[in-house]
Amino acid sequence: MATVREIYQYLDSMAPFSLQMDFDNAGFLVGRGDRPVDKLLVSLDITEEVVAEGAELGCQLIVSHHPVIFFPRKSVTDADPDGRVLLSLVEHNMAAICAHTNLDAVWGGVNDALARKLGLTSIEPLKQDGVDGAGRPYGIGRVGNTAGVPLYAPAFAAFVKETLGSNGVRFVDARRPVRRVAVGGGACADMLRDALAMGCDTFVTADVKYNSFLDAKALGVNLIDAGHYPTEQVVVPVLAKWLSDGFPKVEVHTTQTHKEVFSYL
Numbered sequence: 001m002a003t004v005r006e007i008y009q010y011l012d013s014m015a016p017f018s019l020q021m022d023f024d025n026a027g028f029l030v031g032r033g034d035r036p037v038d039k040l041l042v043s044l045d046i047t048e049e050v051v052a053e054g055a056e057l058g059c060q061l062i063v064s065h066h067p068v069i070f071f072p073r074k075s076v077t078d079a080d081p082d083g084r085v086l087l088s089l090v091e092h093n094m095a096a097i098c099a100h101t102n103l104d105a106v107w108g109g110v111n112d113a114l115a116r117k118l119g120l121t122s123i124e125p126l127k128q129d130g131v132d133g134a135g136r137p138y139g140i141g142r143v144g145n146t147a148g149v150p151l152y153a154p155a156f157a158a159f160v161k162e163t164l165g166s167n168g169v170r171f172v173d174a175r176r177p178v179r180r181v182a183v184g185g186g187a188c189a190d191m192l193r194d195a196l197a198m199g200c201d202t203f204v205t206a207d208v209k210y211n212s213f214l215d216a217k218a219l220g221v222n223l224i225d226a227g228h229y230p231t232e233q234v235v236v237p238v239l240a241k242w243l244s245d246g247f248p249k250v251e252v253h254t255t256q257t258h259k260e261v262f263s264y265l
Contacts, residue, residue, distance in 0.1 A: 042064070045064055156224070205224070
């Protein structure tokens with residue numbers, strides 16, 4: 001058995017919370033640090049359904065990627081969804097630890113998981129932001145090479161859709177074979193020129209705005225929007241394995257209730 005604080009400290013050693021971006025609110029966000037944990041649940045997000053799932057499993061902790069508290073709050077009531085989630089956590093005596101942009105940036109985190117899922121090789125940083133206290137490099141995004149006969153954008157977009165389980169993808173076809181690919185889990189389209197500077201012909205990310213598609217077409221880069229959930233959900237089994245390896249006496253569950261929230265026609 002472990003405590004919430006011990007699990008937080010372990011995650012901090014794997015993906016230091018000090019590396020989170022200025023706008024972020026990652027960390028130990030809800031609960032008591034000395035609360036013993038023998039069961040925990042891992043999810044991309046903490047929703048009311050995820051809290052109910054955790055309660056049914058008898059979990060004392062939920063570990064997620066997206067912060068359960070992101071913007072400053074002036075009240076916590078059942079009048080809005082975020083308030084209901086926080087109330088439910090407290091009422092079920094469940095803690096919450098959220099590893100967000102720190103998990104995006106570290107080696108082995110979101111972007112490495114995404115690159116590996118897409119079968120990329122010779123993986124390197126898309127942009128290195130610095131080194132952590134242990135001298136390990138970190139930064140958002142990864143770049144890698146495809147294997148085998150290169151595909152063109154329509155076929156590669158179909159491969160991305162199937163591999164990540166996306167409900168749909170949007171893409172710009174620059175009519176270039178896909179050989180060198182940048183990935184940015186979540187909303188990373190503002191790194192399009194970084195991908196170009198790294199010699200990439202293709203960029204896979206999510207939440208792409210209209211102007212970024214226009215830029216990609218003008219710059220001659222295949223740009224694929226595979227969705228926020230699919231490009232980041234790949235880190236959930238990674239987190240689960242980290243926690244299982246670090247705390248073999250703790251039962252680690254991954255959510256079965258949290259799925260992509262929207263569909264395409």
